[in-house]
Amino acid sequence: MILNNIKLENFTNYDSVQCNLDECINIFIGDNGQGKSNLLDSIYYVATENSARNNKDRDLILWGRDYFKISASFLNKFGSNNIEISYDKKKKDGKKSLFLNHYEIEKLKDYIGYFSAVFFSPEDLYIVKGDPILRRKYMDDELIQTENKYFIYINQYKKILEQRNSLLKEAYRRQNLLNSMDVWEEQLSKYGTVILKSRIDMVHHLKNMAGEIHNYLTDGEETLDVIYKSKLPISLLETGQLASFQSLYFNQLKESRMKDLEKGYTLIGPHRDDLNLMINGTSARKFGSQGQQRTAALSLKIAEVKLIKSKKGEYPILLLDDVLSELDKKRKNKLFLSLEKDIQTVITSTDLNDIDTLIREKAKIIEIKKGTLKER
Ligand SMILES: Nc1ncnc2c1ncn2[C@@H]1O[C@H](COP(=O)(O)OP(=O)(O)O)[C@@H](O)[C@H]1O
Ligand SMILES: [Mg+2]
Incomplete structure (x- = not known):
């Protein structure tokens, strides 16, 4: 456009x-x-x-x-x-x-x-070296621009997550409240599943595109790999088994209740996931030089441009x-x-x-x- x-x-x-x-x-x-x-x-x-x-x-x-x-x-x-x-x-x-x-x-x-539009500034270096929240934002921003429903799903998910978290805090004193947890966990796993499916598909394309661009920008000297990191069994999503994934997700939430209760928040789900960025096989966040991190961030942004083109038919x-x-x-x-x-x-x-x-x-x-x- x-x-x-x-x-x-x-x-x-x-x-x-x-x-x-x-x-x-x-x-x-x-x-x-x-x-x-x-x-x-x-x-x-x-x-x-x-x-x-x-x-x-x-x-x-x-x-x-x-x-x-x-x-x-x-x-x-x-x-x-x-x-x-x-x-x-x-x-x-x-x-x-x-x-x-x-x-x-x-x-x-x-x-x-x-x-x-895709915006890139020197601060985007933090996609590579900053907190996981920035990498989740990177994924969400891209998906909001390319999938109309993602915006609704992610907001819905955040609301339900807040409900579960506040219930966890109350249940710390009144454990019988835990019985009403099922409803929220079912909803959470439902929206969480569609969000994760979108993210996994995106990362699949991103991996190839960002890898190619990074390789090009570094004259073939560096490889960049992108891996989605989650505590959930996401390989089921890669093979399209959404229903089995959702029920395992639901169970995992239930099993995690006591741990979550102690922390006061939900420990598993897309809001805790991350992207692992690897340059030449090692973590870009931990071991990458400033220049390598900058190039990786730029590659991810240009890949975002190309992803939008492949999904929407225009740059x-x-x-x-x-x-x-x-x-x-x-x-x-x-x-x-x-x-x-x-x-x-x-x-x-x-x-x-x-x-x-x-x-x-x-x-x-x-x-x-x-x-x-x-x-x-
Ligand atoms: N709401 C505002 N009203 C008036 N000036 C603003 C407002 N927000 C930011 N500025 C001013 O705009 C100026 C230009 O900012 P910026 O676009 O970041 O500059 P540049 O990118 O050219 O270095 C800053 O000096 C800032 O104080
Ligand atoms: Mg400026």
Whole structure:
């Protein structure tokens, strides 16, 4: 898909700006603190209704104002579209409003996936070296953008999990409460099974794609392997035995009750799982160098772009925030070569010299200064 135009009103440090984008490579250039990442974030917001940096809606409003509004026109496989999203902190229900092609959309899930974007910043290094929660978020973000139902399942799962956890805490004093646990465990294993099935399928594709990209970026010197780690018998999901898996999962939850009771939370399930990332056969998190971890994180993100393409039939927009200064020249050039022509890319940089002249000649360059834009 192609983002043709984006217009911001009171969004972060932008009062009122608009920007036309090229369908191939766009470069936002500017000093620190001028609004490059904010502009990328506004594009990500159009795709996910969330800030890539996890900022709350009210913090995205230009200081001193009451609302922000983002309008964008983009092309996807359904044709040309126009989207308008706004958030007003004075509205009591706290909801944002969303108009797609001038029709109001009530449920966000009806829109998610209509426009997709993948965001990569140096902080994504934490996918490799950070806590498991970041790797679960990586998987969930991708699945939310490609499977309409995943968004519902994951939210449902989280609600049920909270119920079971609060029951565990109460049951610590009143053990007879444990008898009512069955209902929650049945629901938990039901939603947990569909979530896990989606994740396992995703990792299966991811493994091949990320592996290939990592191998390419490192000139064949490194292999990257991705393994899904769970305490549940996930091999049953790989062979499509969902019903047997779910009943084993249900039993495992029951068996784990006393242990869970002591901890005060549920010890098994997709909310405790992880991805093992292995570079040349050893753990990337434990033994990878900074450069290896960075390349692995980048490979995972580019693989995400390709996964979205294979599932939705079109590429998402790739947003690369400040990643060039972090890569050596060889890997930088390989990165550009690995981006196929039909992936619309937006890159931010403080220094144009970080970008190869050949790329610069083809790209659209926009200068950002204190929340204003100027085309070069
Ligand atoms: N809600 C807001 N209102 C006004 N300014 C903001 C808001 N949120 C962030 N900023 C400011 O935007 C500036 C630019 O941020 P950023 O896009 O991260 O810069 P860059 O990526 O160019 O280094 C920061 O100085 C920050 O203080
Ligand atoms: Mg920035």
